[in-house]
Amino acid sequence: MDPLFYIKTFGCQMNVHDSDTISQILINKGYKKTDSINDAHIILINTCAVRQKAEQKALTLIGRLASLKSKKPDIISGIIGCVAQEQGTSLLKRFPFIDLVLGPRNIYHIDDLLDQIKEGRGKASSLDLTCEPPTLPTCNGYVKGRVATFLKIMEGCDNFCTYCIVPFVRGRETSLPAEDIINKSKYLISQGIKEITLIGQNVNSYNTKNNALPTFPGLLKELDSIAGLKRLRFITSHPKDLSDELIGSFGELKSLCSHIHLPVQSGSDNILKLMNRKYTRDKYISLIERIKKTRPDITITSDLIVGFPGETEKDFEDSLQLIDKIEFDNLFSFKYSERPKTSALELPGKLDEKEKQRRLSILQEKQKKITLSKNKLMEGTIQEILVEGPGKKGDSQLTGRTSGNKVVNFFANKNLKGQLVRVKIIKGFQNSLLGELVDKYNQKVYEVM
């Protein structure tokens, strides 16, 4: 029997992509993937260190592997990802039942390390932060059944926002060669993928550090011209690097979706400075205005931190006012969490947990209302939906997303997975929209032929 591996992923889209890459490497080596942790011969936990809570969640699951390992001592267990990089081989002491510690830049070594462990050569670790990402592996059939996928174009981050651990666990910013990205995109499309989301910590600085071509707008243009690619997205952009040329792409490229995730982090200039974000509130507002001018229907989402050290009531008010002004379609907001190695650890004016929670609740309440009213504004509009598969409410309901990345559920009597269809929005909810299928004359379609 082929050995089975199980992989659990915490954290962001980078980790989702890394878990896919690891799975592809292992399948190419003859392993099989299982969704059951109890059946697996190899258990891998891909961890996130961005906030204390995320790290704790992963460590709790790792702690639970102790009993599994005592029942089945032959299992190989590994900690991968950002917590692995942050805590290193100390994890092998803290969790003696763990065999492997693998940093995010070292995932490509996993097959050799598993061989080493299987051959009885002890525990293994690989934590070199300077590894260059190799050509992305492909695996026949791996993405079968999927409509959309992530594709990594960069690794690491050089921005050193003062609160953020990512530069310390993912290393220096490196762009993958455009040729590999284009080849992998073509391959994904040949496997049935219709929508590709390019990912990196700061995609709009693609290739600028090494002075290479194409830069990010050029890469988008090349990908847009590939036949069969219906939708192209990207995350995340840093406001300081959002060029006019990139804004222009939203008016030019047919496959580029009508959505931008542009993390603002704070509405206060004082706090933005302490965060080392390198833009002001006014600069951010003017970027949004220019994007909206180029693509009036664009959906705008963002990230925001409350309770950063030194955040006064006035600074917090500035964030609330910014939310009112911009009216984000969705906002991911977090309480500031102290992270090792980050320079914000040294800053004075730490806020207590209760105050951070109070601010977060006020902000989230405000945003909830904005999100709902934005979703309600879509009622009556016709949207193009890329169908991703059956919805939660049984067979007759399908689900997909608008170009603006909003989830839409609608009824249809046929599986339209992978197709772009026209849907009239009939109801806007907090987290999704409800719609009905319409024809090119905007008439409701009762039966799909």
Ligand code: SAH
């Ligand atoms: N590279 C991306 C996102 C990185 S992490 C970017 O720059 O936009 C995702 C989000 O987590 C960040 O945008 C930030 O809002 C949040 N975050 C990062 N470190 C944090 C910390 N120490 N405490 C709270 N939130 C944090």
Ligand code: SF4
């Ligand atoms: Fe972290 Fe800032 Fe880099 Fe984003 S840009 S990963 S928030 S350091």
Ligand code: F3S
């Ligand atoms: Fe978490 Fe690492 Fe992503 S810290 S947010 S998994 S880059």
